[in-house]
Amino acid sequence: xxxELPKAVVLLSGGMDSATVLAIAREQGYEAYALSFRxxxxxxxxxxxxxxxxxxLGSVEHKIIDLDLTAIGGSALTDHExxxxxxxxxxxxxxxxxxxxxxxxxxxxGWAEVLESQAIFIGVNAVDYSGYPDCRPEFIGAxxxxxxxxxxxxxxxxxxxxxxxxxxxxxxxIIRRGQALGLDYRLTVSCYDADEQGRxxxxxxxxxxxxxxxxxxxxxxxxxxx
Amino acid sequence: xxxELPKAVVLLSGGMDSATVLAIAREQGYEAYALSFRxxxxxxxxxxxxxxxxxxLGSVEHKIIDLDLTAIGGSALTDHExxxxxxxxxxxxxxxxxxxxxxxxxxxxGWAEVLESQAIFIGVNAVDYSGYPDCRPEFIGAxxxxxxxxxxxxxxxxxxxxxxxxxxxxxxxIIRRGQALGLDYRLTVSCYDADEQGRxxxxxxxxxxxxxxxxxxxxxxxxxxx
Numbered sequence: 001x002x003x004e005l006p007k008a009v010v011l012l013s014g015g016m017d018s019a020t021v022l023a024i025a026r027e028q029g030y031e032a033y034a035l036s037f038r039x040x041x042x043x044x045x046x047x048x049x050x051x052x053x054x055x056x057l058g059s060v061e062h063k064i065i066d067l068d069l070t071a072i073g074g075s076a077l078t079d080h081e082x083x084x085x086x087x088x089x090x091x092x093x094x095x096x097x098x099x100x101x102x103x104x105x106x107x108x109x110g111w112a113e114v115l116e117s118q119a120i121f122i123g124v125n126a127v128d129y130s131g132y133p134d135c136r137p138e139f140i141g142a143x144x145x146x147x148x149x150x151x152x153x154x155x156x157x158x159x160x161x162x163x164x165x166x167x168x169x170x171x172x173x174i175i176r177r178g179q180a181l182g183l184d185y186r187l188t189v190s191c192y193d194a195d196e197q198g199r200x201x202x203x204x205x206x207x208x209x210x211x212x213x214x215x216x217x218x219x220x221x222x223x224x225x226x
Numbered sequence: 227x228x229x230e231l232p233k234a235v236v237l238l239s240g241g242m243d244s245a246t247v248l249a250i251a252r253e254q255g256y257e258a259y260a261l262s263f264r265x266x267x268x269x270x271x272x273x274x275x276x277x278x279x280x281x282x283l284g285s286v287e288h289k290i291i292d293l294d295l296t297a298i299g300g301s302a303l304t305d306h307e308x309x310x311x312x313x314x315x316x317x318x319x320x321x322x323x324x325x326x327x328x329x330x331x332x333x334x335x336g337w338a339e340v341l342e343s344q345a346i347f348i349g350v351n352a353v354d355y356s357g358y359p360d361c362r363p364e365f366i367g368a369x370x371x372x373x374x375x376x377x378x379x380x381x382x383x384x385x386x387x388x389x390x391x392x393x394x395x396x397x398x399x400i401i402r403r404g405q406a407l408g409l410d411y412r413l414t415v416s417c418y419d420a421d422e423q424g425r426x427x428x429x430x431x432x433x434x435x436x437x438x439x440x441x442x443x444x445x446x447x448x449x450x451x452x
Contacts, residue, residue: 067293072337099336102376106332110325111298139375146368150328150360 005031007117008163009108010059012036014049016188016210017123017166020178022057024165025121027181033115034062035108039100040070045198049189056187065107069097101134105143105162112160113151121163127170140164171213179219186222199226231257233343234389235334236285238262240275242414242436243349243392246404248283250391251347253407259341260288261334265326266296271424275415282413291333295323327360331369331388338386339377347389353396366390397439405445412448425452 008030012018025032034054036047047064054062101124108120124135133139144162151160166174178185190210191200200207202225214221234256238244251258260280262273273290280288327350334346350361359365370388377386392400404411416436417426426433428451440447 063297065294065297068291069336071289071291072333072340097336098339098378099332099376102332102335102372103329106325106328107298109328110295110323113324114298133378134376136375139372142368142372142375146328146365146372149362149365149368150325152324152359 005029006119007031007033007060007112007115008119008121009033009035009112009115009117010121011104011108011123012050012054012059012062013123014046014051014053014188015123015190015206016178016185016213017125017174018050019053019057019183019185019188020174020181021121021123021163021165022053022059023178023181023183025119025163026057030119030121032057032059032121033111033117034059035104035111036062036064037104037107038064038066039097040068042192043194043196045191045194045196046189049187049198052187057183063111067103067107069100069103072098099134101132101139102143105147109147109150109160118158118160119163120160121165123166124164125166125169125171125174127168137164137167140167170216171209172216175213175217175219179217186224190223195226197224197226199224201226231255232345233257233259233286233338233341234345234347235259235261235338235341235343236347237330237334237349238276238280238285238288239349240272240277240279240414241349241416241432242404242411242439243351243400244276245279245283245409245411245414246400246407247347247349247389247391248279248285249404249407249409251345251389252283256345256347258283258285259337259343260285261330261337262288262290263293263330263333264290265293265323268418269420269422271417271420271422272415275413275424278413282410289337293329293333295326295329298324325360327358327365328369331373335373335376335386344384344386345389346386347391349392350390351392351395351397351400353394363390363393366393396442397435398442401439401443401445405443412450416449421452423450423452425450427452 008025010022010025010032012034036050112120140162147160189198190206192204192206193201200223234251236248236251236258238260262276338346366388373386415424416432418430418432419427426449
């Protein structure tokens, strides 16, 4: 038997965090199975970025799963009657999509089980985390514990690990890390409200965090703004 | 302020277990929000049954969410190249859908959060559970712990509970319970391989468990077999 690389399912939105995570998973020697969702986002620019990134960074496979989260609503990102705010808000922002990471990780778990993979990578971040409850380390730990009881692999004694290589990094650290791995951030789309060409609004939470990240890292922000 | 009934999200497949759970949730005084999935099942009879049941048992709303689990495969129920076995198998059967309950509960969690509901009902059963890992009480406990860290409600100190009223019941007990609540089991479809008219094959695991349940309960099985 030839030695096979370990397989990892990598959640890939097309934004800068998940792109960095994919580059890190590849650097750590994983065969990457990239997973994205068409869940009712306001624009398709992010998914097109995910496709480019999956290819550019050498994923074995890239699946885009259709899952209509607009059916349950509750967020500015999926309910098109709620406006994306252009200034910071107190507490958990309206761009929070209820249970999104839980849903995405659950589907990643199903795919990992089919692939017999014991690794899922996700780009959550507890520093610049925009106040989303499902980006906290205690959530990830609880998900991992649950996942190991949920599956055939768990019953058979295999351990699945949720890898969160960005969890303690600032946006500037993430950008520095990605650049060191040769990642071209122009391929990524962060903006909640990008236009058809993928050009960013420059004012939403995601744009502000991204711009500040480049500033703090002392690097040029080559993002295309409209 | 008038007193409102508490809201519950009820996972409803159209089979006898989830139908019984819906009847129990209604009996316990919950406003029921029924949730079903079009996830690549072999037939639509089950979802048609879910629609009839949601209406018959007085749900406030019934959502059917499209989620293509055939994209990840790995089960006879969603990968149409794997045959549904007609005799019992050892260990975890091929009809097990990887991470299905985890995915369904996660989406239920998102809807519960939007509805500000603190209750999710699911018809898992640890007695006649067909060997599925995600039907065990330890899995449900771990999911509940994770769910309370995943959401805005959890951050704000509300507790969400996963209700599993069938967890310790035999199939016969479930049927007796449902009949006592006036549930007409002819409205339900259990078979993994029902035909267009909802007629059961009589030989798959689900059919065998159902038939044995009626026998053990000493009740007539009025299921329509083809």
